[in-house]
Amino acid sequence: MGTLYLVATPIGNLEDLSPRAVRTLREARLIAAEDTRVTRKLLTHFDLHTSLTSYFEHNKLSKLDSILAALAQGDVALVSDAGTPAINDPGYELVRAALAAGHSICPIPGPSAPLAALAASGLPTDAFLYLGYLPRKSSDRQTLVGQIASLPYTLIFLESPHRLLAGLAVLESGLGDRQIAVARELTKVHEEIWRGSLSAARAYFTANEPRGEFTLVVTGKTREEKGRWTEDKVMLAIKFGLKSGESPSALAKRLAEESGWERRAVYQLISQTGKQ
Numbered sequence: 213m214g215t216l217y218l219v220a221t222p223i224g225n226l227e228d229l230s231p232r233a234v235r236t237l238r239e240a241r242l243i244a245a246e247d248t249r250v251t252r253k254l255l256t257h258f259d260l261h262t263s264l265t266s267y268f269e270h271n272k273l274s275k276l277d278s279i280l281a282a283l284a285q286g287d288v289a290l291v292s293d294a295g296t297p298a299i300n301d302p303g304y305e306l307v308r309a310a311l312a313a314g315h316s317i318c319p320i321p322g323p324s325a326p327l328a329a330l331a332a333s334g335l336p337t338d339a340f341l342y343l344g345y346l347p348r349k350s351s352d353r354q355t356l357v358g359q360i361a362s363l364p365y366t367l368i369f370l371e372s373p374h375r376l377l378a379g380l381a382v383l384e385s386g387l388g389d390r391q392i393a394v395a396r397e398l399t400k401v402h403e404e405i406w407r408g409s410l411s412a413a414r415a416y417f418t419a420n421e422p423r424g425e426f427t428l429v430v431t432g433k434t435r436e437e438k439g440r441w442t443e444d445k446v447m448l449a450i451k452f453g454l455k456s457g458e459s460p461s462a463l464a465k466r467l468a469e470e471s472g473w474e475r476r477a478v479y480q481l482i483s484q485t486g487k488q
Contacts, residue, residue, distance in 0.1 A: 214283040216310045220296040220322030224400035241286030329427035333393035340366040357386030362445040364432040373422040384410035397424035440472035
Protein backbone atom coordinates (compact mmCIF):
# COMPACT_ATOMS: atom_id res chain seq x y z
CA MET A 213 0.00 0.00 0.00
CA GLY A 214 1.42 3.33 -1.03
CA THR A 215 1.46 6.58 0.90
CA LEU A 216 -0.14 9.80 -0.33
CA TYR A 217 2.32 12.65 0.24
CA LEU A 218 0.96 16.21 0.38
CA VAL A 219 3.95 18.23 -0.80
CA ALA A 220 4.02 22.01 -0.30
CA THR A 221 5.67 23.78 -3.23
CA PRO A 222 7.10 27.33 -3.53
CA ILE A 223 4.70 30.28 -3.75
CA GLY A 224 7.37 32.24 -5.57
CA ASN A 225 10.97 31.65 -4.52
CA LEU A 226 12.17 28.21 -5.66
CA GLU A 227 14.69 28.11 -2.80
CA ASP A 228 11.74 27.46 -0.47
CA LEU A 229 11.31 23.88 -1.76
CA SER A 230 12.76 21.80 1.07
CA PRO A 231 15.29 18.98 0.57
CA ARG A 232 12.67 16.57 1.95
CA ALA A 233 10.15 17.76 -0.62
CA VAL A 234 12.69 17.29 -3.43
CA ARG A 235 13.46 13.76 -2.26
CA THR A 236 9.76 12.90 -1.97
CA LEU A 237 9.02 14.17 -5.48
CA ARG A 238 11.98 12.19 -6.82
CA GLU A 239 11.04 8.92 -5.12
CA ALA A 240 7.27 8.99 -5.70
CA ARG A 241 5.78 6.62 -8.28
CA LEU A 242 3.52 9.40 -9.55
CA ILE A 243 2.92 13.12 -8.98
CA ALA A 244 -0.68 14.37 -9.15
CA ALA A 245 -0.42 18.04 -10.12
CA GLU A 246 -2.95 20.86 -10.30
CA ASP A 247 -1.30 22.05 -13.52
CA THR A 248 1.23 19.69 -15.09
CA ARG A 249 2.82 22.55 -17.04
CA VAL A 250 3.60 24.48 -13.86
CA THR A 251 4.85 21.39 -12.03
CA ARG A 252 6.97 20.26 -14.99
CA LYS A 253 8.88 23.55 -14.81
CA LEU A 254 9.52 22.93 -11.11
CA LEU A 255 10.68 19.36 -11.76
CA THR A 256 12.97 20.51 -14.57
CA HIS A 257 14.59 23.10 -12.29
CA PHE A 258 15.44 20.37 -9.77
CA ASP A 259 16.29 17.74 -12.41
CA LEU A 260 13.42 15.46 -11.40
CA HIS A 261 11.82 13.03 -13.85
CA THR A 262 8.85 11.54 -11.98
CA SER A 263 5.70 10.78 -14.00
CA LEU A 264 2.94 13.38 -13.86
CA THR A 265 -0.84 13.24 -14.01
CA SER A 266 -3.28 16.14 -13.78
CA TYR A 267 -5.51 16.62 -10.76
CA PHE A 268 -7.41 19.90 -10.72
CA GLU A 269 -10.78 21.38 -9.78
CA HIS A 270 -12.70 20.12 -12.80
CA ASN A 271 -11.35 16.54 -12.93
CA LYS A 272 -10.68 15.90 -9.24
CA LEU A 273 -13.56 13.43 -8.89
CA SER A 274 -13.07 11.59 -12.17
CA LYS A 275 -9.35 11.08 -11.42
CA LEU A 276 -9.84 9.50 -7.99
CA ASP A 277 -9.94 5.89 -9.22
CA SER A 278 -6.79 6.16 -11.33
CA ILE A 279 -4.83 7.85 -8.54
CA LEU A 280 -6.01 5.27 -6.01
CA ALA A 281 -4.89 2.55 -8.44
CA ALA A 282 -1.45 4.18 -8.56
CA LEU A 283 -1.40 4.30 -4.76
CA ALA A 284 -2.03 0.56 -4.69
CA GLN A 285 1.25 0.17 -6.58
CA GLY A 286 3.37 2.73 -4.70
CA ASP A 287 3.67 6.24 -3.30
CA VAL A 288 1.93 9.24 -4.89
CA ALA A 289 2.77 12.93 -4.29
CA LEU A 290 0.05 15.57 -4.55
CA VAL A 291 1.08 19.14 -5.41
CA SER A 292 -0.78 22.33 -6.24
CA ASP A 293 0.54 25.16 -8.41
CA ALA A 294 1.91 26.87 -5.31
CA GLY A 295 1.71 26.40 -1.56
CA THR A 296 0.18 23.57 0.43
CA PRO A 297 -2.19 21.13 -1.32
CA ALA A 298 -5.81 21.01 -0.11
CA ILE A 299 -5.55 24.52 1.39
CA ASN A 300 -7.73 26.47 -1.05
CA ASP A 301 -6.58 24.02 -3.72
CA PRO A 302 -7.79 20.54 -4.81
CA GLY A 303 -6.94 17.71 -2.44
CA TYR A 304 -9.64 17.23 0.18
CA GLU A 305 -11.56 14.61 -1.81
CA LEU A 306 -8.39 12.69 -2.65
CA VAL A 307 -7.26 12.66 0.98
CA ARG A 308 -10.68 11.34 2.05
CA ALA A 309 -10.68 8.66 -0.64
CA ALA A 310 -7.13 7.57 0.17
CA LEU A 311 -7.93 7.29 3.87
CA ALA A 312 -11.06 5.26 3.11
CA ALA A 313 -8.96 2.91 0.99
CA GLY A 314 -6.54 2.37 3.88
CA HIS A 315 -3.60 4.45 2.65
CA SER A 316 -1.36 6.57 4.87
CA ILE A 317 -1.34 10.36 4.42
CA CYS A 318 1.95 12.18 4.98
CA PRO A 319 2.20 15.99 4.84
CA ILE A 320 5.47 17.51 3.64
CA PRO A 321 5.08 21.03 5.08
CA GLY A 322 6.45 24.15 3.51
CA PRO A 323 5.32 27.41 1.88
CA SER A 324 1.88 28.79 2.75
CA ALA A 325 0.80 32.31 1.80
CA PRO A 326 -1.83 32.67 4.58
CA LEU A 327 0.62 31.73 7.35
CA ALA A 328 3.47 33.77 5.89
CA ALA A 329 1.24 36.85 5.67
CA LEU A 330 -0.11 36.33 9.19
CA ALA A 331 3.35 35.95 10.71
CA ALA A 332 4.59 39.15 9.04
CA SER A 333 1.41 41.19 9.51
CA GLY A 334 2.16 42.63 12.93
CA LEU A 335 -1.41 41.68 13.95
CA PRO A 336 -2.43 39.16 16.65
CA THR A 337 -1.46 35.59 15.75
CA ASP A 338 -2.72 33.67 18.78
CA ALA A 339 -6.15 32.94 17.26
CA PHE A 340 -7.05 33.36 13.60
CA LEU A 341 -9.64 32.31 11.03
CA TYR A 342 -8.69 31.52 7.43
CA LEU A 343 -11.54 32.08 4.98
CA GLY A 344 -9.94 31.75 1.54
CA TYR A 345 -11.22 33.96 -1.27
CA LEU A 346 -14.10 36.33 -0.59
CA PRO A 347 -17.23 35.25 -2.55
CA ARG A 348 -17.56 36.60 -6.08
CA LYS A 349 -21.11 37.90 -5.71
CA SER A 350 -21.48 41.18 -3.82
CA SER A 351 -24.46 39.91 -1.81
CA ASP A 352 -22.56 36.78 -0.75
CA ARG A 353 -19.55 38.87 0.30
CA GLN A 354 -21.76 41.09 2.44
CA THR A 355 -23.43 38.07 4.04
CA LEU A 356 -20.11 36.45 4.92
CA VAL A 357 -18.65 39.64 6.38
CA GLY A 358 -21.79 40.13 8.46
CA GLN A 359 -21.45 36.62 9.87
CA ILE A 360 -17.86 37.14 11.01
CA ALA A 361 -18.01 40.79 12.10
CA SER A 362 -18.35 39.99 15.80
CA LEU A 363 -15.62 37.35 15.98
CA PRO A 364 -12.46 38.20 17.97
CA TYR A 365 -10.13 36.22 15.69
CA THR A 366 -7.66 37.72 13.23
CA LEU A 367 -9.17 37.16 9.78
CA ILE A 368 -7.23 35.96 6.72
CA PHE A 369 -8.46 36.15 3.12
CA LEU A 370 -7.03 35.65 -0.35
CA GLU A 371 -7.91 38.07 -3.14
CA SER A 372 -7.13 38.60 -6.82
CA PRO A 373 -5.93 41.99 -8.10
CA HIS A 374 -9.07 42.86 -10.07
CA ARG A 375 -11.31 42.23 -7.05
CA LEU A 376 -9.07 43.75 -4.37
CA LEU A 377 -10.75 47.17 -4.14
CA ALA A 378 -14.24 45.65 -3.96
CA GLY A 379 -13.02 43.28 -1.26
CA LEU A 380 -11.49 46.08 0.80
CA ALA A 381 -14.69 48.12 0.45
CA VAL A 382 -16.96 45.34 1.74
CA LEU A 383 -14.58 44.60 4.62
CA GLU A 384 -14.53 48.25 5.68
CA SER A 385 -18.32 48.53 5.35
CA GLY A 386 -19.01 45.37 7.33
CA LEU A 387 -16.20 45.40 9.89
CA GLY A 388 -15.48 49.08 10.35
CA ASP A 389 -12.14 50.78 9.76
CA ARG A 390 -9.98 48.05 11.29
CA GLN A 391 -6.27 47.47 10.88
CA ILE A 392 -5.15 45.36 7.92
CA ALA A 393 -1.97 43.98 6.43
CA VAL A 394 -2.10 43.53 2.66
CA ALA A 395 0.56 41.08 1.49
CA ARG A 396 1.33 41.05 -2.22
CA GLU A 397 3.51 38.65 -4.24
CA LEU A 398 4.98 36.95 -1.16
CA THR A 399 8.52 35.55 -1.62
CA LYS A 400 8.69 37.01 -5.15
CA VAL A 401 10.83 39.87 -6.50
CA HIS A 402 8.08 42.47 -5.99
CA GLU A 403 6.98 41.31 -2.53
CA GLU A 404 5.16 44.04 -0.60
CA ILE A 405 3.40 44.07 2.77
CA TRP A 406 1.30 47.19 3.28
CA ARG A 407 0.01 47.89 6.83
CA GLY A 408 -2.59 50.39 8.03
CA SER A 409 -6.36 50.91 8.24
CA LEU A 410 -8.89 49.51 5.77
CA SER A 411 -9.78 53.01 4.56
CA ALA A 412 -6.13 53.88 4.01
CA ALA A 413 -5.60 50.58 2.19
CA ARG A 414 -8.44 51.41 -0.21
CA ALA A 415 -6.92 54.83 -0.86
CA TYR A 416 -3.45 53.38 -1.42
CA PHE A 417 -4.52 50.67 -3.86
CA THR A 418 -6.83 53.07 -5.68
CA ALA A 419 -3.80 55.24 -6.37
CA ASN A 420 -1.49 52.26 -7.02
CA GLU A 421 -2.93 49.67 -9.41
CA PRO A 422 -3.22 46.28 -7.68
CA ARG A 423 -0.94 43.71 -9.29
CA GLY A 424 -0.13 40.14 -8.30
CA GLU A 425 -1.78 37.82 -5.80
CA PHE A 426 -2.93 39.24 -2.45
CA THR A 427 -3.36 37.91 1.07
CA LEU A 428 -5.36 40.09 3.47
CA VAL A 429 -4.92 39.91 7.24
CA VAL A 430 -7.51 41.87 9.27
CA THR A 431 -7.83 42.34 13.02
CA GLY A 432 -10.75 40.69 14.78
CA LYS A 433 -13.29 42.59 16.83
CA THR A 434 -11.56 44.20 19.78
CA ARG A 435 -12.84 44.39 23.34
CA GLU A 436 -13.41 48.13 22.96
CA GLU A 437 -15.85 47.49 20.10
CA LYS A 438 -17.96 45.02 22.00
CA GLY A 439 -21.34 45.52 23.62
CA ARG A 440 -23.55 42.67 24.79
CA TRP A 441 -23.78 40.16 21.96
CA THR A 442 -27.02 38.95 20.44
CA GLU A 443 -27.83 35.27 20.80
CA ASP A 444 -27.11 34.74 17.10
CA LYS A 445 -23.61 36.14 17.54
CA VAL A 446 -22.99 33.94 20.58
CA MET A 447 -24.21 30.84 18.70
CA LEU A 448 -21.94 31.61 15.72
CA ALA A 449 -18.93 32.02 18.01
CA ILE A 450 -19.83 28.76 19.76
CA LYS A 451 -19.90 26.87 16.46
CA PHE A 452 -16.52 28.25 15.42
CA GLY A 453 -15.04 27.52 18.85
CA LEU A 454 -16.26 23.93 18.94
CA LYS A 455 -15.15 23.34 15.36
CA SER A 456 -11.64 24.55 16.24
CA GLY A 457 -11.45 22.06 19.12
CA GLU A 458 -11.98 24.36 22.09
CA SER A 459 -13.39 22.55 25.13
CA PRO A 460 -16.92 23.52 26.25
CA SER A 461 -15.73 24.83 29.62
CA ALA A 462 -12.91 26.94 28.16
CA LEU A 463 -15.21 28.18 25.41
CA ALA A 464 -17.92 29.19 27.90
CA LYS A 465 -15.40 31.08 30.04
CA ARG A 466 -13.91 32.94 27.08
CA LEU A 467 -17.23 33.86 25.48
CA ALA A 468 -18.65 35.03 28.80
CA GLU A 469 -15.77 37.50 29.07
CA GLU A 470 -16.11 38.66 25.48
CA SER A 471 -19.89 38.71 24.95
CA GLY A 472 -21.31 40.18 28.14
CA TRP A 473 -23.31 36.99 28.75
CA GLU A 474 -23.22 35.00 31.99
CA ARG A 475 -21.01 31.94 31.80
CA ARG A 476 -23.87 29.63 32.78
CA ALA A 477 -26.05 30.94 29.95
CA VAL A 478 -23.25 30.48 27.42
CA TYR A 479 -22.63 26.94 28.65
CA GLN A 480 -26.33 26.10 28.24
CA LEU A 481 -26.16 27.23 24.61
CA ILE A 482 -23.02 25.14 24.10
CA SER A 483 -24.80 22.09 25.54
CA GLN A 484 -27.77 22.65 23.23
CA THR A 485 -25.44 22.93 20.24
CA GLY A 486 -23.72 19.67 21.15
CA LYS A 487 -27.05 17.81 21.16
CA GLN A 488 -28.03 18.96 17.67
